[in-house]
Amino acid sequence: MSNKVAIIAANGGLxxxxxxxxxxxxxxxxxxxxxxxFTFEGLNFIHKQAMHALEMPAGKEHFAEGFKKANVPSIPELVEMAIELGVTFIACQMTMDVMGLTKEDFVDGIEVGGAVTFLEYAKDAAPTLTF
Amino acid sequence: MIQANEQLDAKGLSCPMPIVKTKKAIMGLDQGQVLEIQATDKGSTADLAAWASSVGHQYIGTVEENNVLYHYIRKGSNEPEVEKAFEHTVALEELETCKGLILDVREAAEYAFGHIDGAKSIPLGELESRLAEVDKNEEIYVICRTGKRSDLAAQLLVKNGYPKVYNVLPGMNEWNGNITKEI
Structure with missing residues (x-):
């Protein structure tokens, strides 16, 4: 049984x-x-400013109340928790170049890599998930 | 009230926080100790049971009281299996025909979630200080979950002069007879 989980974050909504x-x-x-x-809009999640202003899908804004009521942790809190639990963050170099972003625009402790970096890790991971 | 070594308040927190908090809290416990997790997240029952089995802890059970879920998890061990040393054993199937005292040496929370009718509860860690509660003249059938703790308890009883002691194998995890609950 694989002890590795590989996740691709490719969309940037809340x-x-x-x-x-x-x-x-x-x-x-x-x-x-x-x-x-983290690739394309997924980079929002670890971007120092963007992570605080993630948007709900159009027309679903009324769920904001539900999030509050369910006492769901904020995304910056979850990011911090993930780092604390030892989750590795890889930011996609190609997307960063396209968007004109540097490592300093992101939370501390991330790594920067390309598709091969991720594929190498994911080759024996189960499950591999894409969101 | 079910006895536990530590309590964790995860009330009002939603998934995945009860699991994340439980992982942190259980690091502070010794192997074999019981953690009580108080949660209001309805998904936490299934999540904690799956989590415990995935990382090698024992999910004992859950009770609900005033809309709060009380989960009980016993910390598992990463130590290798120790060879059982106590020679006098009886098989679980023979227990129904045995006369004497069934001594259940699991933790109080495990006992509360299901034990053999009439069994007496003294957790292994308390046995030495509670020997006065066990009659020397009786035949004693020591049981736990898998036979490991009862093996140690049986040795302890013999060392303290109990002549008729048997370790019941394998243990409550294979028991299919009636059980009594105290929850």
Missing amino acids: FDAYKVFNIATAAAASEKEVQIF
Whole structure:
């Protein structure tokens, strides 16, 4: 049985962020090795400013109340927790170049890599998830 | 009230926080100790049971009281299996025809979630200080979950002069007879 979980975060909305970080922190708490590859809009989740202003899908804004009521942790809190649990963050170099971003625009402790970096990790991971 | 070594308050927290908090809390416990997790997240029952089995802890059970879920998990061990040393054993199937005292040496929380009717509860860690509660003249059938703790308890009883002691194998995890609950 593989002890590795590989996640691709490719979308940048608030709902997408919860899917990524809930699975990632739950897996890390279950003593799995977890790596998340952030690409395109997924980079929002670890961007120092953007992570605080993630948007809900159009027309779903009314869920804000539900998030508050359910006492769901904020995305910056989940990011911090994931780091604390040892989850590895890989930011996609190509997307960073396209968007004109540098490592300093992101939370501390991330790694920067390309598609091969992720593929190498994911080759024996189960499951590999894309959000 | 079910006895536990530590309590964790995860009330009001949603998934995955009860699991994340439990992982942190259980690191502070010794192997074999019991953690009580108080949660209001309805998904936490299934999550904690799956989590415990995945990382090698024992999920004992859950009770609900005033909309709060009380989960009980016993910390598992990463130590290798020790060879059982106590020679006098009886098989679980023979227990129904045995006369004497069934001594259940699992933790109080495990006992509360299901034990053989009439069994007496003294957790292994308390046995030495509670020997006065066990009659020397009786035949004593010591049981735990898998036979490991009862093996140690049986040795302890013999060392303290108990002449008729048997370790019941394998243990409650294979027991299919009636059980009594105290929850």
